[in-house]
Amino acid sequence: MTVSGVVERKLRDSFARQSIMTTFGVTIAEIAPGRIVLTCPILDLARQQHGFGHAGLAFTVGDTAAGYAALTLMPEDAEVMTAEMKINLVAPSDGDRMIATGRVVKAGKRLAVVTGEVEVEKAGVRTTVAILQGTMVPILPRP
Amino acid sequence: MTVSGVVERKLRDSFARQSIMTTFGVTIAEIAPGRIVLTCPILDLARQQHGFGHAGLAFTVGDTAAGYAALTLMPEDAEVMTAEMKINLVAPSDGDRMIATGRVVKAGKRLAVVTGEVEVEKAGVRTTVAILQGTMVPILPRP
Amino acid sequence: MTVSGVVERKLRDSFARQSIMTTFGVTIAEIAPGRIVLTCPILDLARQQHGFGHAGLAFTVGDTAAGYAALTLMPEDAEVMTAEMKINLVAPSDGDRMIATGRVVKAGKRLAVVTGEVEVEKAGVRTTVAILQGTMVPILPRP
Amino acid sequence: MTVSGVVERKLRDSFARQSIMTTFGVTIAEIAPGRIVLTCPILDLARQQHGFGHAGLAFTVGDTAAGYAALTLMPEDAEVMTAEMKINLVAPSDGDRMIATGRVVKAGKRLAVVTGEVEVEKAGVRTTVAILQGTMVPILPRP
Numbered sequence: 094m095t096v097s098g099v100v101e102r103k104l105r106d107s108f109a110r111q112s113i114m115t116t117f118g119v120t121i122a123e124i125a126p127g128r129i130v131l132t133c134p135i136l137d138l139a140r141q142q143h144g145f146g147h148a149g150l151a152f153t154v155g156d157t158a159a160g161y162a163a164l165t166l167m168p169e170d171a172e173v174m175t176a177e178m179k180i181n182l183v184a185p186s187d188g189d190r191m192i193a194t195g196r197v198v199k200a201g202k203r204l205a206v207v208t209g210e211v212e213v214e215k216a217g218v219r220t221t222v223a224i225l226q227g228t229m230v231p232i233l234p235r236p
Numbered sequence: 237m238t239v240s241g242v243v244e245r246k247l248r249d250s251f252a253r254q255s256i257m258t259t260f261g262v263t264i265a266e267i268a269p270g271r272i273v274l275t276c277p278i279l280d281l282a283r284q285q286h287g288f289g290h291a292g293l294a295f296t297v298g299d300t301a302a303g304y305a306a307l308t309l310m311p312e313d314a315e316v317m318t319a320e321m322k323i324n325l326v327a328p329s330d331g332d333r334m335i336a337t338g339r340v341v342k343a344g345k346r347l348a349v350v351t352g353e354v355e356v357e358k359a360g361v362r363t364t365v366a367i368l369q370g371t372m373v374p375i376l377p378r379p
Numbered sequence: 380m381t382v383s384g385v386v387e388r389k390l391r392d393s394f395a396r397q398s399i400m401t402t403f404g405v406t407i408a409e410i411a412p413g414r415i416v417l418t419c420p421i422l423d424l425a426r427q428q429h430g431f432g433h434a435g436l437a438f439t440v441g442d443t444a445a446g447y448a449a450l451t452l453m454p455e456d457a458e459v460m461t462a463e464m465k466i467n468l469v470a471p472s473d474g475d476r477m478i479a480t481g482r483v484v485k486a487g488k489r490l491a492v493v494t495g496e497v498e499v500e501k502a503g504v505r506t507t508v509a510i511l512q513g514t515m516v517p518i519l520p521r522p
Numbered sequence: 523m524t525v526s527g528v529v530e531r532k533l534r535d536s537f538a539r540q541s542i543m544t545t546f547g548v549t550i551a552e553i554a555p556g557r558i559v560l561t562c563p564i565l566d567l568a569r570q571q572h573g574f575g576h577a578g579l580a581f582t583v584g585d586t587a588a589g590y591a592a593l594t595l596m597p598e599d600a601e602v603m604t605a606e607m608k609i610n611l612v613a614p615s616d617g618d619r620m621i622a623t624g625r626v627v628k629a630g631k632r633l634a635v636v637t638g639e640v641e642v643e644k645a646g647v648r649t650t651v652a653i654l655q656g657t658m659v660p661i662l663p664r665p
Contacts, residue, residue, distance in 0.1 A: 110285040113292055116259070142253040148318045149256055149296025156291055175291045176490055177514055179322035179465060179608045181635045181655060183628040198653055199612040203489065203516065204462055206610045206653065224627055224635065226610060226655040228463055228514060230489065319633055320657055322465045322608060324492045324512060326485040341510055342469040346632065346659065347605055349467045349510065367484055367492065369467060369512040371606055371657060373632065396571040399578055402545070428539040434604045435542055435582025442577055461577045465608035 094126050099169045104129075104161055107172065111157070119154055121161075127197040129161040134190055135213070146186030146213065151193075151223040155180065155209035158195030163205035163229035166197055171231040176204070178227030186222045188215030205229040237269045242312045247272075247304055250315065254300070262297055264304075270340040272304040277333055278356070289329030289356065294336075294366040298323065298352035301338030306348035306372035309340055314374040319347070321370030329365045331358030348372040380412045385455045390415075390447055393458065397443070405440055407447075413483040415447040420476055421499070432472030432499065437479075437509040441466065441495035444481030449491035449515035452483055457517040462490070464513030472508045474501030491515040523555050528598045533558075533590055536601065540586070548583055550590075556626040558590040563619055564642070575615030575642065580622075580652040584609065584638035587624030592634035592658035595626055600660040605633070607656030615651045617644030634658040 096104075101124055108114060108121060117139055123130035131154050135146040156178050164173040192212045199206040209225035239247075244267055251257060251264060260282055266273035274297050278289040299321050307316040335355045342349040352368035382390075387410055394400060394407060403425055409416035417440050421432040442464050450459040478498045485492040495511035525533075530553055537543060537550060546568055552559035560583050564575040585607050593602040621641045628635040638654035 107285045111290065112281050112283040113290040116281040138255050138259040140255040142250045142315075147254065147256040147296065148299055148321070149292060152295045152299070152321075153290065153292025156295070172285075175325055177322065177324040177463060177492075178291070178295075179320065179655060181320040181627070181657065182318055183630075183635050198610070198650070201612075206463075206612050208653070208655075221627070224637070224655060226608060226637075226653060228610065320606060320635075322512060324484070324514065326487075326492050341467070341507070344469075349469050349606075351510070364484070367494070367512060369465060369494075369510060371467065393571045397576065398567050398569040399576040402567040424541050424545040426541040428536045428601075433540065433542040433582065434585055434607070435578060438581045438585070438607075439576065439578025442581075458571075461611055463608065463610040464577070464581075465606065467606040468604055 096124050096126055096165050100165055104164055108161065113153060117150060117153065124165065126165050127162055129158045129165065129195045131158045131193045132190060135186060135188060146191060148182055150191065151182065151186055151211045152180050154191055154193040155211045155223060155225045158193040159207035159209040159225060159227060160229050162195035162197050163200065163207050166200040166205065167231045168233065171233050174230045174232055176228040176230045178225055180223050180225045182223050184220050184222045186213045188213035190214040239267050239269055239308050243308055247307055251304065256296060260293060260296065267308065269308050270305055272301045272308065272338045274301045274336045275333060278329060278331060289334060291325055293334065294325065294329055294354045295323050297334055297336040298354045298366060298368045301336040302350035302352040302368060302370060303338065303372050305338035305340050306343065306350050309343040309348065310374045311376065314376050317373045317375055319371040319373045321368055323366050323368045325366050327363050327365045329356045331356035333357040382410050382412055382451050386451055390450055394447065399439060403436060403439065410451065412451050413448055415444045415481045417444045417479045418476060421472060421474060432477060434468055436477065437468065437472055437497045438466050440477055440479040441497045441509060441511045444479040445493040445495040445511060445513060446481065446515050448481035448483050449486065449493050452486040452491065453517045454519065457519050460516045460518055462514040462516045464511055466509050466511045468509050470506050470508045472499045474499035476500040525553050525555055525594050529594055533593055537590065542582060546579060546582065553594065555594050556591055558587045558594065558624045560587045560622045561619060564615060564617060575620060577611055579620065580611065580615055580640045581609050583620055583622040584640045584652060584654045587622040588636040588638040588654060588656060589658050591624035591626050592629065592636050595629040595634065596660045597662065600662050603659045603661055605657040605659045607654055609652050609654045611652050613649050613651045615642045617642035619643040
């Protein structure tokens, strides 16, 4: 199963308009129905006090992957908004590159329940640094 | 009650080493025992697809305020790490300036439970855009 | 400000139909717009392995208080459902009586963001044992 | 890999002392390292206003499965306590039997990050009704 051309264009346009994605150097690695993979370098401008990637970076990329995963299962004219998101940080973001995978657990009419996993790659080895669980809301154009 | 000079220096040093704070233009507005206020402009580089501040910005500033609030109540040689954080977004970050207040609900030996509130100011009016609830862990130097 | 008679009756009827409330001996202590207080004894049937009230009891009573708090601000024909809820446990439920206060942070058309606080009373002293933050959804009759 | 006899006995003893498990008719279906399955009927005493299993039931069983999953990976003399838990409810608990699976994502020295999935069986068909994500803390005997 693949994502329709309309949905993929909508998703890529929306992503391109998010300046924070450019700031963090995030790119789209994979678009599939109910599943999005984003990736970025861990830039010098996104670090915490020990030089690791900031929790806010892991949140931003993980939340965005989860949101766009939900968008792939929404009506073609819908946009998506995070209602709430929870992140558990399980290891420091010590590495060169971050990979965030968003998945849809349940796509409802009014809400989508999503999860995310954020990994960091260092010298070719991937470690899970955070998991996320949250709720996305479809925003439909006023009739 | 005030925060000791040692703790305040430790906190300001830690904050200064977080490059993501510089990226987002965050500054410390208030340091009190169990309470930290951070503030930042909503910069062009931190926006989502509609031009509002990104959820990742609200998370980053809210989480950091909550973490340093916990740090004010920890032993003088402790550092702080986010174990987990949950954010509910209640309004778009539509404004010029973001203000995040972190508070400690319970400061335990092994964990601190914290909350955060993120507001946005537009034309002098403040609106709550997000609330956070999470857990901070003190990191103590090895004996 | 008070809650309308229609809303109060709807709330009390709904509460009475929840068998788990009877099981745990929960009663309604206060109904106000955007604020509900529930209380219950900590019964022998609701304990964890050390004889304290189970986390599931604190969750059940806290979540229900938060849900009905949201219901007070919804349209008169709406029902309420928990979309998601997060609980941080800050102390053991060591006492005779539990008091849960639910509050509404933001009552939107499609979602309500709520918080809860659960306290336990022992020999007349109240201690906060848990805080909650979550999302309630109004369920409206089909037109 | 299996769980040691000492850990299994500790887990079963702890479970047997939780009166709320007896109240809800919960039994242990599976014990494996980092994975626990609990099951229970949806009793008349644990329902919400529409006759479905209460969110508090799903939370209680899911949280307990997740906690004991963490316990299987802790030192033999440790006990376990929930620090925080988040639940997203994705469908009503409409069925005869509830099955909760707890899993460990990361077992650290000071914290374990866990997830849970709660399913309901109706006429032989299983539906996921809730997912959980949280933090467990090992409690060690004072030296």
